[in-house]
Amino acid sequence: MRRFGRASNVNIGATGRATGDGAAGACSGQVGQIGSSVQQHRLPDVAAATLLSLASRCHARGWAQATSGNFSVRLDARRFVITKSGLDKGALRAEDLLVVDLDGNPLTDGRPSAETPLHAQVYRRRPGITAVAHTHSVAATVLSRALLAEGYVVLSGFEMLKALVGIDTHETAIRLPIFPNEQDVQRLATQVDAELGGDDCVYGYLLAGHGLYTWGTSAGEAARHVEAIEFLLECVLHGRR
Amino acid sequence: MRRFGRASNVNIGATGRATGDGAAGACSGQVGQIGSSVQQHRLPDVAAATLLSLASRCHARGWAQATSGNFSVRLDARRFVITKSGLDKGALRAEDLLVVDLDGNPLTDGRPSAETPLHAQVYRRRPGITAVAHTHSVAATVLSRALLAEGYVVLSGFEMLKALVGIDTHETAIRLPIFPNEQDVQRLATQVDAELGGDDCVYGYLLAGHGLYTWGTSAGEAARHVEAIEFLLECVLHGRR
Amino acid sequence: MRRFGRASNVNIGATGRATGDGAAGACSGQVGQIGSSVQQHRLPDVAAATLLSLASRCHARGWAQATSGNFSVRLDARRFVITKSGLDKGALRAEDLLVVDLDGNPLTDGRPSAETPLHAQVYRRRPGITAVAHTHSVAATVLSRALLAEGYVVLSGFEMLKALVGIDTHETAIRLPIFPNEQDVQRLATQVDAELGGDDCVYGYLLAGHGLYTWGTSAGEAARHVEAIEFLLECVLHGRR
Amino acid sequence: MRRFGRASNVNIGATGRATGDGAAGACSGQVGQIGSSVQQHRLPDVAAATLLSLASRCHARGWAQATSGNFSVRLDARRFVITKSGLDKGALRAEDLLVVDLDGNPLTDGRPSAETPLHAQVYRRRPGITAVAHTHSVAATVLSRALLAEGYVVLSGFEMLKALVGIDTHETAIRLPIFPNEQDVQRLATQVDAELGGDDCVYGYLLAGHGLYTWGTSAGEAARHVEAIEFLLECVLHGRR
Numbered sequence: 027m028r029r030f031g032r033a034s035n036v037n038i039g040a041t042g043r044a045t046g047d048g049a050a051g052a053c054s055g056q057v058g059q060i061g062s063s064v065q066q067h068r069l070p071d072v073a074a075a076t077l078l079s080l081a082s083r084c085h086a087r088g089w090a091q092a093t094s095g096n097f098s099v100r101l102d103a104r105r106f107v108i109t110k111s112g113l114d115k116g117a118l119r120a121e122d123l124l125v126v127d128l129d130g131n132p133l134t135d136g137r138p139s140a141e142t143p144l145h146a147q148v149y150r151r152r153p154g155i156t157a158v159a160h161t162h163s164v165a166a167t168v169l170s171r172a173l174l175a176e177g178y179v180v181l182s183g184f185e186m187l188k189a190l191v192g193i194d195t196h197e198t199a200i201r202l203p204i205f206p207n208e209q210d211v212q213r214l215a216t217q218v219d220a221e222l223g224g225d226d227c228v229y230g231y232l233l234a235g236h237g238l239y240t241w242g243t244s245a246g247e248a249a250r251h252v253e254a255i256e257f258l259l260e261c262v263l264h265g266r267r
Numbered sequence: 268m269r270r271f272g273r274a275s276n277v278n279i280g281a282t283g284r285a286t287g288d289g290a291a292g293a294c295s296g297q298v299g300q301i302g303s304s305v306q307q308h309r310l311p312d313v314a315a316a317t318l319l320s321l322a323s324r325c326h327a328r329g330w331a332q333a334t335s336g337n338f339s340v341r342l343d344a345r346r347f348v349i350t351k352s353g354l355d356k357g358a359l360r361a362e363d364l365l366v367v368d369l370d371g372n373p374l375t376d377g378r379p380s381a382e383t384p385l386h387a388q389v390y391r392r393r394p395g396i397t398a399v400a401h402t403h404s405v406a407a408t409v410l411s412r413a414l415l416a417e418g419y420v421v422l423s424g425f426e427m428l429k430a431l432v433g434i435d436t437h438e439t440a441i442r443l444p445i446f447p448n449e450q451d452v453q454r455l456a457t458q459v460d461a462e463l464g465g466d467d468c469v470y471g472y473l474l475a476g477h478g479l480y481t482w483g484t485s486a487g488e489a490a491r492h493v494e495a496i497e498f499l500l501e502c503v504l505h506g507r508r
Numbered sequence: 509m510r511r512f513g514r515a516s517n518v519n520i521g522a523t524g525r526a527t528g529d530g531a532a533g534a535c536s537g538q539v540g541q542i543g544s545s546v547q548q549h550r551l552p553d554v555a556a557a558t559l560l561s562l563a564s565r566c567h568a569r570g571w572a573q574a575t576s577g578n579f580s581v582r583l584d585a586r587r588f589v590i591t592k593s594g595l596d597k598g599a600l601r602a603e604d605l606l607v608v609d610l611d612g613n614p615l616t617d618g619r620p621s622a623e624t625p626l627h628a629q630v631y632r633r634r635p636g637i638t639a640v641a642h643t644h645s646v647a648a649t650v651l652s653r654a655l656l657a658e659g660y661v662v663l664s665g666f667e668m669l670k671a672l673v674g675i676d677t678h679e680t681a682i683r684l685p686i687f688p689n690e691q692d693v694q695r696l697a698t699q700v701d702a703e704l705g706g707d708d709c710v711y712g713y714l715l716a717g718h719g720l721y722t723w724g725t726s727a728g729e730a731a732r733h734v735e736a737i738e739f740l741l742e743c744v745l746h747g748r749r
Numbered sequence: 750m751r752r753f754g755r756a757s758n759v760n761i762g763a764t765g766r767a768t769g770d771g772a773a774g775a776c777s778g779q780v781g782q783i784g785s786s787v788q789q790h791r792l793p794d795v796a797a798a799t800l801l802s803l804a805s806r807c808h809a810r811g812w813a814q815a816t817s818g819n820f821s822v823r824l825d826a827r828r829f830v831i832t833k834s835g836l837d838k839g840a841l842r843a844e845d846l847l848v849v850d851l852d853g854n855p856l857t858d859g860r861p862s863a864e865t866p867l868h869a870q871v872y873r874r875r876p877g878i879t880a881v882a883h884t885h886s887v888a889a890t891v892l893s894r895a896l897l898a899e900g901y902v903v904l905s906g907f908e909m910l911k912a913l914v915g916i917d918t919h920e921t922a923i924r925l926p927i928f929p930n931e932q933d934v935q936r937l938a939t940q941v942d943a944e945l946g947g948d949d950c951v952y953g954y955l956l957a958g959h960g961l962y963t964w965g966t967s968a969g970e971a972a973r974h975v976e977a978i979e980f981l982l983e984c985v986l987h988g989r990r
Contacts, residue, residue: 091909091976091977091980092909092912092973092974092976092977092980093912094908094912094977114969114973162908162909162980164983164984164987165987167907167908167909167984168984168987168988171906171988183412183476184408184476185335185403185408185448185474185476185477185478186332186333186335186403186408189333189334189335195450196448196450196476196477197450207906207908207919209918209919209920233908235906235919236907236908237908246355250333250334250355253332254335257332257333257403257405260405261405261409263987264405264406264409264504265409265412266990267507267508267749424653424689424717425649425717425718426576426644426649426689426715426717426718426719427573427574427576427644427649430574430575436691437717437718438691487596491575491596492574494573494574495573495574495576498573498644498646501646502646502649505646505647505650505745506650506653506654508748665894665930666890666958666959667885667956667958667959668814668817668885668890671816677932678930678932678958678959679932732815732837733815735814735815736814736815736817739814739815739885739887742887743890743891746891747891747894747895749989749990
């Protein structure tokens with residue numbers, strides 16, 4: 027499946043179509059020379075560009091303020107690229123990303139996002155997923171605290187639900203599970219894994235007082251899911267007043 | 268009637284004046300050679316630019332997130348151009364538009380917006396209309412659900428009503444009908460047609476939990492109508508608290 | 509008094525300082541040749557640039573949507589320049605402005621803003637004022653309707669009050685009078701004149717369901733007053749919930 | 750400690766990393782020639798660029814409207830640079846900054862911000878701090894008035910708290926003290942000093958009906974603190990409805 031094209035300027039819109047030169051396959055890209063462990067994990071330009079675009083898009087919406095939020099894209103069955111810890115998501119460069127394995131262990135230099143285990147959980151459980159986005163919005167933060175006792179936010183009857191892959195009717199409802207926030211991210215990932223697994227009916231989840239995790243089979247789909255869910259959370263928030 | 272000029276960069280402001288080179292008539296444009304059915308429906312550059320500008324303008328306001336929303340402009344008495352289905356309205360290009368007839372049948376390659384029948388209904392019933400805009404805003408989504416039982420949103424006494432063509436006083440009220448959202452868009456278009464026809468006193472309508480449909484005798488007028496109605500919906504939403 | 513400098517790119521920030529080449533006096537500028545009534549009222553480049561900047565600044569804040577809002581700057585004791593009627597305030601050009609006298613009569617070609625009498629009232633009554641801004645914001649629209657019966661909005665105890673010329677303490681309160689909106693703008697101007705005159709303690713007023721009028725001794729001061737008052741109206745609106 | 754690099758274009762993101770040429774140490778910079786008191790206090794280019802970037806960043810967020818807000822960076826143990834009084838923080842230039850000592854006395858030409866004593870208090874009491882930001886947001890203004898009787902805003906349990914230096918868990922709470930606004934800024938600074946001193950557990954404070962003061966060991970850290978606290982204040986404001 028071609029998800030993004032080779033590009034000098036890769037722009038991933040919410041449809042996932044990379045608007046670049048778009049000729050070569052992305053995932054293999056420039057993997058490096060045989061025999062060099064560092065170069066084996068060299069970050070392909072396209073993957074870097076894709077991830078930077080996703081992070082930048084979310085930051086521009088106000089969903090990754092004060093170095094919050096984290097974003098990743100899959101490289102292959104065993105590795106993904108994630109934003110480093112504690113950086114301004116509106117000013118990232120390729121050197122601010124690093125490659126990790128599906129246990130979240132860094133394979134290139136640097137300190138990965140503290141929430142890497144939550145990304146790894148998605149990639150392990152959902153083989154078709156190639157991008158994960160974690161955003162911090164006011165709506166997600168407020169609603170996840172207000173509705174923690176219920177355990178989920180219900181999004182029901184909205185046309186915008188059809189922006190979520192596989193949903194072709196507004197006459198439906200989805201639940202966004204809410205997990206209590208947890209300092210031990212590994213334990214949190216284990217809990218998410220135990221409760222959600224790779225359930226295709228789950229499009230994302232909330233961490234109380236924290237934010238939203240969602241994903242997609244491409245960076246564009248992940249961006250579309252973030253936009254749709256954050257929009258719906260705002261609708262729910264305003265509808266409660 | 269000259270509604271937009273020939274331009275390399277056509278910018279349609281809310282007044283409908285195309286700020287381009289502005290020399291040639293727009294509607295005929297470069298229609299193609301006799302005898303070629305594909306080229307007969309080739310999309311004139313000006314129409315494409317006009318429509319892209321309208322979509323981009325609405326997307327920039329946050330009213331077409333996550334590939335939602337759809338926009339169209341009339342080509343002639345029998346055809347209009349509409350945005351294709353499922354694309355990021357902030358990153359459209361000419362190839363993302365297609366020509367359809369007034370029954371909504373595509374005349375060029377591609378899959379038109381799923382809501383094409385609603386656009387076609389407007390063009391059939393309202394011969395003077397040359398642009399249709401469908402937006403998804405938080406205010407429209409929330410209010411259309413809250414007031415569905417009433418069947419309409421009343422906009423009364425606002426100065427901004429004078430931005431709607433034909434209204435020259437704030438001492439008036441208009442109703443935005445609210446229709447229950449419907450999966451069968453053809454059936455929905457039939458219902459809208461039966462209840463609204465081409466009533467000149469109706470400036471737009473809402474689909475519950477979905478969004479706003481409005482239109483104009485030019486793309487600029489449609490843009491102005493969208494801006495005015497979305498502004499007023501926000502005023503109503505804030506005024507209810 | 510030098511209020512703005514000659515510039516190719518005049519940028520009027522909220523302090524009123526024109527950040528351009530800044531050499532020549534603005535008000536006289538390039539007035540035209542003796543004996544030509546049209547050229548007598550030719551719009552000086554600097555005045556045009558100043559006014560375009562003020563309108564653009566307010567439009568960018570969302571306070572002049574759907575061609576609403578109007579803006580003016582004084583040329584001399586007898587004339588001012590105002591934005592023409594019904595145009596997108598985010599896309600104005602010099603040809604979209606026209607010169608009027610203090611009775612609001614156009615002195616150059618075009619149709620002035622319908623609300624010209626309200627601008628003229630300010631210039632007649634307040635000789636030191638050189639710019640007037642009329643904005644349409646959600647906060648101003650909602651509050652002016654909610655508090656019409658009281659007849660004014662009280663802004664009390666805010667630090668931001670010190671952005672209003674002549675106010676050097678937060679330990680004060682000002683009132684923004686609210687007038688019922690009126691179709692006969694001339695009559696409205698007469699009413700405003702009768703009730704407010706040129707009272708220096710009045711920094712602006714609201715038209716119910718319509719918007720804000722405010723002014724300044726320079727375009728920068730007017731911009732600062734608009735920003736300060738619109739900010740405070742938002743604080744009042746949010747503080748009521 | 751290297752906090753910012755030498756740069757022609759210094760961009761201070763929220764992480765504090767200056768993305769410029771980044772070679773020379775910032776604090777000493779180009780201090781001037783021995784024997785010239787004016788040149789002794791010449792403003793180093795990097796410090797100017799850093800401060801302009803911080804002010805611009807906050808202004809772009811809407812937190813310094815109508816010339817409100819003020820920002821400073823430390824030069825050395827005895828001096829800091831602060832924005833001049835009454836200027837548009839979105840259009841500042843190097844000449845709009847001036848050097849002051851830790852008593853707030855200007856060492857270069859110009860009128861410093863009226864709130865200079867509050868900045869000086871931070872630099873005197875907190876030797877590690879190199880940047881101070883004072884913002885005016887709707888959330889800070891509204892909440893500081895609503896909760897003045899309590900004397901503080903509690904921010905508890907939010908993940909965003911971890912954006913504040915030294916906080917590595919969401920399972921905590923901080924208090925933002927609220928002081929009544931005061932015309933005599935020197936007296937206010939004395940009060941703040943008496944009540945807060947250089948308490949490391951205090952990340953900022955509010956002035957009622959006025960705004961937020963916060964700081965950082967770098968301009969980037971200060972920017973991150975402003976973003977985090979303003980975000981949390983919005984969450985508290987929306988959570989109260």
